Amino acid sequence: MEHIYFDNSATTRVDPRVAEAMMPYFDKWYGNASSLHSFGREASEALDEARERTANAIGSKSQEIVFTSGGTESDNLAIQGVAFANRDAGDHIITSAFEHHAVLNTCRFLETQGFRVTYLPVTSVGMVDPELVKEAITKRTILVSIMTANNEIGTVQNVREIGGISHDNGLLFHTDAVQGIGKLPLEVNKDNIDLLALSAHKFHGPKGVGALFVRKGTNLRPLVYGGGQERGLRSSTENIPGIVGLGKAIELSKLELEENVARMTSVRDRIIDGTLVGVTGCRLNGHRVRRLCNNANFRFDYIDGEALVLNLDVKGFATSTGSACSARSTEASHVLKAIGIESEHARGSLRITLSKMNSMAEAEAYLETIKEVVTRLRSISPVAMLSKQEGGA
Amino acid sequence: MEHIYFDNSATTRVDPRVAEAMMPYFDKWYGNASSLHSFGREASEALDEARERTANAIGSKSQEIVFTSGGTESDNLAIQGVAFANRDAGDHIITSAFEHHAVLNTCRFLETQGFRVTYLPVTSVGMVDPELVKEAITKRTILVSIMTANNEIGTVQNVREIGGISHDNGLLFHTDAVQGIGKLPLEVNKDNIDLLALSAHKFHGPKGVGALFVRKGTNLRPLVYGGGQERGLRSSTENIPGIVGLGKAIELSKLELEENVARMTSVRDRIIDGTLVGVTGCRLNGHRVRRLCNNANFRFDYIDGEALVLNLDVKGFATSTGSACSARSTEASHVLKAIGIESEHARGSLRITLSKMNSMAEAEAYLETIKEVVTRLRSISPVAMLSKQEGGA
Amino acid sequence: MPYNRKVMEHFTQPRNVGEMKDADGVGKASNNVDGDLVVIYLKVKDEIIQGVSFQTFGCAAAIASSSMFTEMVKGKSIEAAQRIDKQMVAEALEGMPANKVECSILAPEAFRQAVEDYRQRKESSLRKNGVYLAKE
Amino acid sequence: MPYNRKVMEHFTQPRNVGEMKDADGVGKASNNVDGDLVVIYLKVKDEIIQGVSFQTFGCAAAIASSSMFTEMVKGKSIEAAQRIDKQMVAEALEGMPANKVECSILAPEAFRQAVEDYRQRKESSLRKNGVYLAKE
Numbered sequence A, B: 001m002e003h004i005y006f007d008n009s010a011t012t013r014v015d016p017r018v019a020e021a022m023m024p025y026f027d028k029w030y031g032n033a034s035s036l037h038s039f040g041r042e043a044s045e046a047l048d049e050a051r052e053r054t055a056n057a058i059g060s061k062s063q064e065i066v067f068t069s070g071g072t073e074s075d076n077l078a079i080q081g082v083a084f085a086n087r088d089a090g091d092h093i094i095t096s097a098f099e100h101h102a103v104l105n106t107c108r109f110l111e112t113q114g115f116r117v118t119y120l121p122v123t124s125v126g127m128v129d130p131e132l133v134k135e136a137i138t139k140r141t142i143l144v145s146i147m148t149a150n151n152e153i154g155t156v157q158n159v160r161e162i163g164g165i166s167h168d169n170g171l172l173f174h175t176d177a178v179q180g181i182g183k184l185p186l187e188v189n190k191d192n193i194d195l196l197a198l199s200a201h202k203f204h205g206p207k208g209v210g211a212l213f214v215r216k217g218t219n220l221r222p223l224v225y226g227g228g229q230e231r232g233l234r235s236s237t238e239n240i241p242g243i244v245g246l247g248k249a250i251e252l253s254k255l256e257l258e259e260n261v262a263r264m265t266s267v268r269d270r271i272i273d274g275t276l277v278g279v280t281g282c283r284l285n286g287h288r289v290r291r292l293c294n295n296a297n298f299r300f301d302y303i304d305g306e307a308l309v310l311n312l313d314v315k316g317f318a319t320s321t322g323s324a325c326s327a328r329s330t331e332a333s334h335v336l337k338a339i340g341i342e343s344e345h346a347r348g349s350l351r352i353t354l355s356k357m358n359s360m361a362e363a364e365a366y367l368e369t370i371k372e373v374v375t376r377l378r379s380i381s382p383v384a385m386l387s388k389q390e391g392g393a
Numbered sequence C, D: 001m002p003y004n005r006k007v008m009e010h011f012t013q014p015r016n017v018g019e020m021k022d023a024d025g026v027g028k029a030s031n032n033v034d035g036d037l038v039v040i041y042l043k044v045k046d047e048i049i050q051g052v053s054f055q056t057f058g059c060a061a062a063i064a065s066s067s068m069f070t071e072m073v074k075g076k077s078i079e080a081a082q083r084i085d086k087q088m089v090a091e092a093l094e095g096m097p098a099n100k101v102e103c104s105i106l107a108p109e110a111f112r113q114a115v116e117d118y119r120q121r122k123e124s125s126l127r128k129n130g131v132y133l134a135k136e
């Protein structure tokens, strides 16, 4: 049986055109970009081209792109980088309660280093209120970091407005756009962004490579020290095949944005509407409209998310419950907690995340299967007893 | 004309068997190792297998391997990691003056953070005297970091002895083994190593992936925070294709160590002896015996390294002058300075670094060419005037 | 957290699932943090477990171990069945991921409650029928 | 630091290389930090550069720009030749990597020294031959 892959916010399949672009850099043009000879020149030209493609995709200058090992490193470089380089200017950071762990845990670490962090609450559909950002600003604030779109429930924030508020107050604005690339039109200048993190494997590029846009003039302390690559911000022999893959993937994602978004949106809407209508005891998590074109996130009463995902997997559908990164623990995800969903409901969450490679036929196949699987799991579950408990609570 | 690649300490060609092992993880088994479904399981099994292969190659346990983005990150994680996690215990680090910048610049950064660092001198052939390590130890010392083999002049250190001294004094011992893998038989237990950094692209694996061996019980502070991958030491979606490539490459490098070393040694010796005999005004940098099997490093009077490398490149040979990472500046490399070679002599340095893929025929072709190229460049150079200056100095 | 074939089999085709209307004893055990709930229904005759069924709200491990547990107690004496713990269930399932062994704890616990319930019902029915047991 | 085709051509096939035994003026310029050395030899007649050659110890950029510089001064008057600076050499080479423009500085400098040398020799030979120039 062919597996249907519905877990594209965890990671995506590398686009064959991207893989093809990368291949020659493994065993033909395998030079080190710092080398003087022709292998080195091939590498450094490829690096320049990828940097240009990346810059073009987000409307920045080439020199403002720093290649990293992924979204986590980009977020850390932005946040730790700003914090440690601007300690004289202040020690307060504003973020939200439902950022990715790459942001949240970095902020928690900074708290151990004497920084103060405000974790703004989000609404029940997962929106950060720009007014709250404004109110949280103090004289000691140096950075605002709000994600472009949430990886779990797909809510899309008012990035431009929050960036504007930050700039009006002379603050740097960072956004974790890892889930936004290829799904939203992002322009760092129009959108008032100073630091933007992205990760290639989330848009059909390879794993282990990402980028950070760093607006010219922004002072960062590096995370690692070494040979001085990437203008000293990120030393290490450049991962040329990976960077070429990122460049190719982000170029494609920009070129094909409109058609991909339209396609994903229609498949997503079929999945959302079909599930809500077809399955009882099921609700949508997150915002119905301000939502990534590829995200559907449900909660099903009286069944467990892991059981749901495993059963769907047996039936040929790859999905997730909560954020992929937290799959190792059985706790309800911090994102669902942040939007006020507790206990049993958080337990029965299912995330379906699409890519340009998914089809309407796959949505139909899923709609058949989800009914069957939910029915089966509820037949095992003490539904009557749980609904009684609930009524009593 | 086929190019002959003699710059394998900068980076290597990916072994076709390694590339083949990686390929399916780009567009077939492309799951996130944290995911519950079958794509995730394929990924996490691949991760486990690569970890085992890496552990086997250096004689450690699987759980002691942390995958990173390369040698630079591994060195930084080891050194920053130990320093910041053990600040209570002390604030003094011992290293050598001719470490790679990934170690040196990390130590310099730590000096700005209130740590003290002793940079031990090396002998004129590039050896660190273990006695000096012993003498440098103070009550505040927490870490000794000495590279396994130098990337520029190829000297191989007494790692086991220096590790033993560190352990006798209750200190952690880190070694940058980036140039050692595939060329030296390393065993972390026998060799008294607590932290060992390696980088896949130096042994026919892919760029952008490395590993750090962390002896069980060693306390490190992470560089990046996020989803908690790699036991919390290195958060980020695992670079499965890259890690699979590292695992395959290190397994091959271990399996084929003896034959590869024998082959490289004989080609290297032909290159060293042939150059020293065939070209006047030429000396060998580094130790003639305690030397990586793949390294030859010369200095030629009255000519410039960049000119030499570019001219050899035109003739079809990819080589380097100084360490690849410092090619952007025209200054004499810190390694050559550390072994006491100054000014014009450092300028005329040429590094030839082999891999298992080089042949004796390539060495012979090089020996023809080097004579021709040196003669040509000297015919441009004001040799007589330079030799007069020198005589006078 | 990859489950082995046996666990997956008991998860996808659990044995002895469902409510038992005419049970002699019913017990439940829950894990308040995660919200897990296991209900065990028993039919007992002469201290021998003649019938058993379960309902489980929980992860795949909780469902599979409930299924396996019911298979293990069927036909055993109450006394023997009470000795079956999470470790034995995990072993019968040929192993469980380390962080999932805890999920097997609820079925034995619910079973003990069901036995308790059975004993209470028996006592009260004996009482109702005028039979008094000597209590020391 | 990729050099363009023109720079590489002047590096691999430099024009006007070598010592000139019968030069009218010889000048050298060196960069003490890196050890670079450029020597320029001149043949001059009626203030016009009839012949020029160079020797360079330096990187490819230094060699290529020495070669280009000698091509540029050949046939020019001393006065005109002295106006040629590193920027003009870099332009004639159709561009140089930013961090390499400095490497073109030595040839014009050595040229100035060679002109100086030429003038001194001329003066002393005039003196030797009993011809005195009025000095103001």
Ligand SMILES: Cc1ncc(COP(=O)(O)O)c(C=O)c1O
Pocket: A009, A069, A070, A071, A072, A073, A075, A100, A102, A147, A149, A150, A151, A176, A178, A179, A199, A201, A208, A210, A325, B235, B236, B237, B238
């Ligand atoms: C919103 C968000 N930020 C950051 C990351 C981290 O990216 P990576 O795993 O590539 O380091 C992810 C994905 O894991 C994400 O979804």
Ligand SMILES: Cc1ncc(COP(=O)(O)O)c(C=O)c1O
Pocket: A235, A236, A237, A238, B009, B069, B070, B071, B072, B073, B075, B100, B102, B147, B149, B150, B151, B176, B178, B179, B199, B201, B208, B210, B325
């Ligand atoms: C000895 C040594 N250490 C560390 C490194 C850094 O490795 P990477 O460039 O893969 O980060 C290198 C190579 O550049 C090296 O030769």
